[in-house]
Amino acid sequence: MIIYIGSKNPTKIKAVENIFSEFEVKAVEAASNVSPQPFTDQETLIGAVNRAKECAAKAEGVIGIGLEGGVMKLGEKMLLCNWGALVDETGEVYVASGARIPLPREITEQLEAGKELGEVMDLFTKKTNVRKHEGAIGIFTKGYVGREAMFTHVMELLRGQYEFNKKV
Known part of the structure; x- marks a missing residue:
C-alpha cells in the first residue's frame, strides 16, 4: 500500500515512516487551506484534515496523511498544539492530537503580532529551519x-484507530 504524506518536512515524513515502515511513503505538497500560522485547535485540525484528504485523492486505494502544527489559547497561556489526520482507502477520516506545552510570553507576543512560529523560533534560537529539526517542542x-x-x-494514535476500525 502507498501512503501519501502532505508535507516535505523531514520530521513529518520520518514520523509517518516510523509507524508505517512496511508501506511505501511518498511525500507531496498538500494545501492546508488554513492560515500559515493556525491559532486554534479547530484551525490546526482542519489544516491536517485538508492535507490528508488531498493526499488520499492522489490515487485509488491509498492512505492520505496530514500533520499540522499550530498554537491555541488556554486562559492566558498560548500552547503549542498539533493535529494529525489519516484518510483511508475508503475515505474514512481519523484524527488525533498530541503534546501541548505553554509557550514563553516573548514567543506569544511575536505570534500575536502576526509572525509565524517557525520564523519566531529561528530568531529566538539563532538557528535555521527549527521546524525541520527539533521544532519548538x-x-x-x-x-x-x-x-x-x-x-x-500522533501517528501511533492514527494507526491504532485505523487498525481498530479495520480489525487488522
Missing part, C-alpha cells in the same frame, strides 16, 4: 521531546 523541552517524536506519537 524540542527547544522548550530541552530535547526530551522533539518534533519527530511528537508527530510519531
Whole structure:
C-alpha cells in the first residue's frame, strides 16, 4: 500500500515512516487551506484534515496523511498544539492530537503580532529551519521531546484507530 504524506518536512515524513515502515511513503505538497500560522485547535485540525484528504485523492486505494502544527489559547497561556489526520482507502477520516506545552510570553507576543512560529523560533534560537529539526517542542523541552517524536506519537494514535476500525 502507498501512503501519501502532505508535507516535505523531514520530521513529518520520518514520523509517518516510523509507524508505517512496511508501506511505501511518498511525500507531496498538500494545501492546508488554513492560515500559515493556525491559532486554534479547530484551525490546526482542519489544516491536517485538508492535507490528508488531498493526499488520499492522489490515487485509488491509498492512505492520505496530514500533520499540522499550530498554537491555541488556554486562559492566558498560548500552547503549542498539533493535529494529525489519516484518510483511508475508503475515505474514512481519523484524527488525533498530541503534546501541548505553554509557550514563553516573548514567543506569544511575536505570534500575536502576526509572525509565524517557525520564523519566531529561528530568531529566538539563532538557528535555521527549527521546524525541520527539533521544532519548538524540542527547544522548550530541552530535547526530551522533539518534533519527530511528537508527530510519531500522533501517528501511533492514527494507526491504532485505523487498525481498530479495520480489525487488522
